[in-house]
Amino acid sequence: MAVELNHTIVLARDKEQTARHLTRLLDLPPHTTFGPFAVVQLANGVSLDIADDHGRPHPQHYAFLVTEDEFDAIHARIVAAGLTYWADPFHRRAGVVNHADGGRGLYWLAPDDHSLEILTVPYGGWPG
Numbered sequence: 001m002a003v004e005l006n007h008t009i010v011l012a013r014d015k016e017q018t019a020r021h022l023t024r025l026l027d028l029p030p031h032t033t034f035g036p037f038a039v040v041q042l043a044n045g046v047s048l049d050i051a052d053d054h055g056r057p058h059p060q061h062y063a064f065l066v067t068e069d070e071f072d073a074i075h076a077r078i079v080a081a082g083l084t085y086w087a088d089p090f091h092r093r094a095g096v097v098n099h100a101d102g103g104r105g106l107y108w109l110a111p112d113d114h115s116l117e118i119l120t121v122p123y124g125g126w127p128g
């Protein structure tokens with residue numbers, strides 16, 4: 001099977017703000033511009049193409065697989081930014097990192113209440 005996700009569109013009230021949130025916290029290269037999109041490029045070739053919506057977009061969920069070292073760095077940036085994070089997608093365990101599938105994970109909110117997640121092991125464990 002050779003089908004890969006290449007890009008998806010993320011709706012935002014302010015695409016620049018959302019792009020900066022992602023690139024700053026995840027330590028990604030600065031976003032680029034393509035047509036109406038602020039493009040955030042991820043390591044596996046997938047891009048998040050952020051577009052301004054008219055009105056408040058419906059919050060979505062985006063999960064990022066990171067290394068243990070990246071997790072530590074992202075976690076530290078979330079804390080330094082004063083953002084709340086949770087161990088669970090229902091936001092019941094604030095300030096807690098989960099250890100699902102033998103790895104680590106946490107959730108936080110991006111602008112427009114998009115739910116972001118970092119995890120070091122895919123759901124169900126390797127190979128994912």
Ligand SMILES: [Fe+2]
Nearest residue numbers: 061062063117
């Ligand atoms: Fe998730």
